[in-house]
Amino acid sequence: MQDSCLRVETLGPLRAYAGRRELVLGPPKQRAVFGVLALSTNSVVSRDDLIDRIWGESPPATAAGSLHTYVSGLRRALAGLGDPLPSSGSGYALRLDPGQLDIRAVERLAARARTSRTEQDLSTAVTAFDEALACWRPG
Known part of the structure; x- marks a missing residue:
């Protein structure tokens, strides 16, 4: 970067x-x-x-x-x-x-997780949700 x-x-x-x-x-x-x-x-x-x-x-x-x-x-x-x-x-x-703002990355990850869940690819869905949660940076 x-x-x-x-x-x-x-x-x-x-x-x-x-x-x-x-x-x-x-x-x-x-x-x-x-x-x-x-x-x-x-x-x-x-x-x-x-x-x-x-x-x-x-x-x-x-x-x-x-x-x-x-x-x-x-x-x-x-x-x-x-x-x-x-x-x-x-x-x-x-x-x-979009890559410069954390919330946009989370939106993309959540969309990927929802799609994976719909396609019954639960492992990929969980991984994407985990990656989205990891973007949260507590104070």
Whole structure:
């Protein structure tokens, strides 16, 4: 794996890595923005949706400015990894390939396990489920 390859873990504590180096994602709300974007990978999340998800129904008047600050901080944390956090006219997207996000690997393993179970290949199903469970990283 190259040092410049972004990898994101959402199963357990939210973590991001450039190769083997863990990235500092910043303060809690900035990490929350990253988490929302990671779980919405490759889809634009509007600024309004991010504000709703981070601050709830009663955001402070400074929420839009804070969101901009948090995205800037995340871009600094992701510096040197290409442009994984582009903005669009309406919001932001975190661009990740399926292999860069742990939850996508689990989804593929679970699908393989279900298919194997349907085909009565119980050994392969159990192995795939075990591999999926191994992706969970408790804090």
